[in-house]
Amino acid sequence: MSVMDIFETMEYGPAPEASSLALNWIQARQPFQLFINNQWVKPLQEQYFESSNPATSKALTQIASADAADVDAAVAAARQAFPSWSKTPGHGRARYMYALARHIQKHARLLAVLESLDNGKTIRETRDIDIPLVARHFYYHAGWAQLMESELADYQPVGVVGQIIPWNFPLLMLAWKIAPALAMGNTVVLKPARYTSLSALKFAEIVQEVGLPAGVINIVTGEASKAGDALVKHPDVNKIAFTGSTDVGRSIRRTTAGSGKKLSLELGGKSPFIVFDDADLDSVVEGVVDAIWFNQGQVCCAGSRLLVQENITDRLLSKLRARMENLRIGDPLDKTMDIGALISPAQRDEIAHLVAQGIAEGAEAWQPSSICPASGSFFPPTLLTNVSPASTLAQIEIFGPVLVAMTFRTPAEAIELANNTRYGLAASIWSDNINLALDIAPKVKAGSVWINCTNLFDASCGFGGYRESGYGREGGKEGLYEYLKPAWQSNTAKASLKADNAQEEAMDVQDVSILNEIQEATTEALPAIDRTPKLFIDGKQARPDSGYSLTITSVDGRVLGEVGEGNRKDIRNAVEAAHKASAWATGSAHNRAQILFYLAENLAAREVEFAHRIVAQTGRSYADAFHEVQVSLSRLFSYAAWTDKYEGSVHRPPLRGVTLALKEAIGVIGIACPDEYPLLGFLSLVAPAIAMGNTVVVLPSPGAPLSATDCYQLFETSDIPAGVINIVTGDRESLSQILAEHHDVNAVWYFGSAAGSKSIELASSSNMKRTWVNYGHARHWLDRVQGEGEEFLREATQVKNIWVPFGE
Numbered sequence: 001m002s003v004m005d006i007f008e009t010m011e012y013g014p015a016p017e018a019s020s021l022a023l024n025w026i027q028a029r030q031p032f033q034l035f036i037n038n039q040w041v042k043p044l045q046e047q048y049f050e051s052s053n054p055a056t057s058k059a060l061t062q063i064a065s066a067d068a069a070d071v072d073a074a075v076a077a078a079r080q081a082f083p084s085w086s087k088t089p090g091h092g093r094a095r096y097m098y099a100l101a102r103h104i105q106k107h108a109r110l111l112a113v114l115e116s117l118d119n120g121k122t123i124r125e126t127r128d129i130d131i132p133l134v135a136r137h138f139y140y141h142a143g144w145a146q147l148m149e150s151e152l153a154d155y156q157p158v159g160v161v162g163q164i165i166p167w168n169f170p171l172l173m174l175a176w177k178i179a180p181a182l183a184m185g186n187t188v189v190l191k192p193a194r195y196t197s198l199s200a201l202k203f204a205e206i207v208q209e210v211g212l213p214a215g216v217i218n219i220v221t222g223e224a225s226k227a228g229d230a231l232v233k234h235p236d237v238n239k240i241a242f243t244g245s246t247d248v249g250r251s252i253r254r255t256t257a258g259s260g261k262k263l264s265l266e267l268g269g270k271s272p273f274i275v276f277d278d279a280d281l282d283s284v285v286e287g288v289v290d291a292i293w294f295n296q297g298q299v300c301c302a303g304s305r306l307l308v309q310e311n312i313t314d315r316l317l318s319k320l321r322a323r324m325e326n327l328r329i330g331d332p333l334d335k336t337m338d339i340g341a342l343i344s345p346a347q348r349d350e351i352a353h354l355v356a357q358g359i360a361e362g363a364e365a366w367q368p369s370s371i372c373p374a375s376g377s378f379f380p381p382t383l384l385t386n387v388s389p390a391s392t393l394a395q396i397e398i399f400g401p402v403l404v405a406m407t408f409r410t411p412a413e414a415i416e417l418a419n420n421t422r423y424g425l426a427a428s429i430w431s432d433n434i435n436l437a438l439d440i441a442p443k444v445k446a447g448s449v450w451i452n453c454t455n456l457f458d459a460s461c462g463f464g465g466y467r468e469s470g471y472g473r474e475g476g477k478e479g480l481y482e483y484l485k486p487a488w489q490s491n492t493a494k495a496s497l498k499a500d501n502a503q504e505e506a507m508d509v510q511d512v513s514i515l516n517e518i519q520e521a522t523t524e525a526l527p528a529i530d531r532t533p534k535l536f537i538d539g540k541q542a543r544p545d546s547g548y549s550l551t552i553t554s555v556d557g558r559v560l561g562e563v564g565e566g567n568r569k570d571i572r573n574a575v576e577a578a579h580k581a582s583a584w585a586t587g588s589a590h591n592r593a594q595i596l597f598y599l600a601e602n603l604a605a606r607e608v609e610f611a612h613r614i615v616a617q618t619g620r621s622y623a624d625a626f627h628e629v630q631v632s633l634s635r636l637f638s639y640a641a642w643t644d645k646y647e648g649s650v651h652r653p654p655l656r657g658v659t660l661a662l663k664e665a666i667g668v669i670g671i672a673c674p675d676e677y678p679l680l681g682f683l684s685l686v687a688p689a690i691a692m693g694n695t696v697v698v699l700p701s702p703g704a705p706l707s708a709t710d711c712y713q714l715f716e717t718s719d720i721p722a723g724v725i726n727i728v729t730g731d732r733e734s735l736s737q738i739l740a741e742h743h744d745v746n747a748v749w750y751f752g753s754a755a756g757s758k759s760i761e762l763a764s765s766s767n768m769k770r771t772w773v774n775y776g777h778a779r780h781w782l783d784r785v786q787g788e789g790e791e792f793l794r795e796a797t798q799v800k801n802i803w804v805p806f807g808e
């Protein structure tokens, strides 16, 4: 090649990263063993599996394959380490975590090369993105360990956590999971993905180097069906944190249902990349490259659906094709490569199969003329047009370098297309009109929204999904709660009862007896006018579809009244009404606060009547019942107060711009109320849900529903818009099951039996809705610590992070 040729083509020379150090490191340690109690131990069955380099298909090493007995040993080590690690002062844990961050930086190059060799991702990405972010996660969470005692004083670690991570960001996912768990005082058993265990094993060496106490971190390599399954089912694991496919997430939800294990799931996505006609198209093209060709498109939040405003489609696509011609695909260890290898031949074949299926359905495929290497798992960057929104290509997560393009005309159409997916992980919005971008961001159902940027991550900004992309957040303060439980949960139910009695005794008995006398005098002579509450749907009383009523009796068998017996159709109508009222979420928080205050005012006007109703249904003393009404009033005031104070925050990631963390309503919440405290239990759940902008379908206390049905008139006179609160009386167990199975219900709260809790968690897996259940445990509703506050508000919201870079 002449100098002139080189000048003409401006072809890159190769810039290979040396792999010898990493290969020697592997060679010296193989076969790799399990890391339990800070020791390298052989798997009991002495089984090993092969790990290979996806860019060459050549074997790299042999790695231990753990089975259930090995997982037992790892969990036992973590359990033994827990008491002392959880009691280590935050400052002590912060020092260890700081050391982990420092040592990751010291070994940064080796980790970057190992990750490239093992996963096939380019060295450019592992060196400049993965490993720096790993270190950042440990630094950031070292800070939270330091601050835990003052900032999270009412919380405790959950215990031993089982963590299962995927192969697409092996070390980064490890850091996202281990850093918050350790910071909050938990101990860990982590299972890496079978394809990519090496960086986790290097991390285990770092754990030894920094002298982390034995058993705090245990790493069990192996297969999903053995090590993974055993970890998920282990009875001594208190929490499972999983990142991976939605199907596996769903099966983990089913397996852990009713076990009381805390669960967080980071699942798949099909994220929209929305381009308006005033966007800077050259920046958009670079954005698309980062959105879908970063990590070969094997990114859960990849911008895989390009939604373009119709009038600029041709211009944008021709710029994009020109850019695709220049993408370089090949050896991941060559620093000039844009695209490396896919994780495996199976993944490549699956991508090829989905693309072929899309073409058969009518899509047009375009690929650049550059050639992929012949050996190894490579697939060319691919653009598909003429794709209909309902087609396989537009709906299925392809998890590869494949972009589908569709068009829209108006912002409303863009939102409709963007939300036309079962997922909700991320979205990218491109426009030079910040008013438009900030108007669209809250309307897209996704956990992260990037404005004029894409695929940005930071430890301070929580990451996680809406809908079938899972629940729970990783990063930010919100991510810490995934590894915490309220301190009061360690206390026994006995303590609760004692506190109840003490409060009852504190009542002013004289006041109560006067109120009793008044009540009796006014109800002496005439028979009561019949009052039969129906269901309450869409702001109106509605007859139950079944045409049946249920008789409600007092504890001594007197008939107190009848309520409608709701069924599946009533739930369907109630859910429809709740969706119709979704504007409740976008109204002002001030307005919602005013309405909650007004509701309290109207309840206070009828406090004696409500207290008598509680007495009649429960047989409790009037003093006790009157106290329940007073606490209910205070609770309404609390949530009226919180409505405009439970706010988001502005994060400061290393970026010229801001990240707005908004606390958004979840949507429609189904609520099954506890048996006890018919008024307080009902209002303690409804008030936080509606305060945060959700609409609700409520199943009142099964034995004592009349306190809830008595509220109909309060709602009607308190300016609560139709459909915000819907009430269906009847059998709590079967109706809550219908709510949990309903695909248009976004979350279910259930306060009933242990068996009921389990079946709610099982049924919720159908659309991966969030659940909050009590596993049959009592809660002290009168107590402000247990009966109200941030725990309720957190359950009523989900955090959306909107990234807004700025500057000319």
Ligand code: NDP
Pocket (backbone or CB within 6 Å): 164, 165, 166, 167, 168, 191, 192, 193, 194, 195, 222, 223, 224, 225, 227, 228, 229, 232, 243, 244, 245, 246, 248, 249, 251, 266, 267, 268, 269, 299, 300, 397, 398, 399
């Ligand atoms: P999986 O969800 O199957 O695997 C993720 C992790 O879970 C791995 O460690 C895996 O172990 C483990 N695992 C799998 N099944 C179980 C189980 N039943 N119980 C316990 N642990 C289990 O993802 P795949 O690696 O199979 O990838 C398949 C598809 O999933 C991809 O094509 C992509 O669409 C999606 N995916 C999404 C990711 C995301 O970040 N959202 C990440 C990875 C994949 P093992 O490695 O031994 O199989």
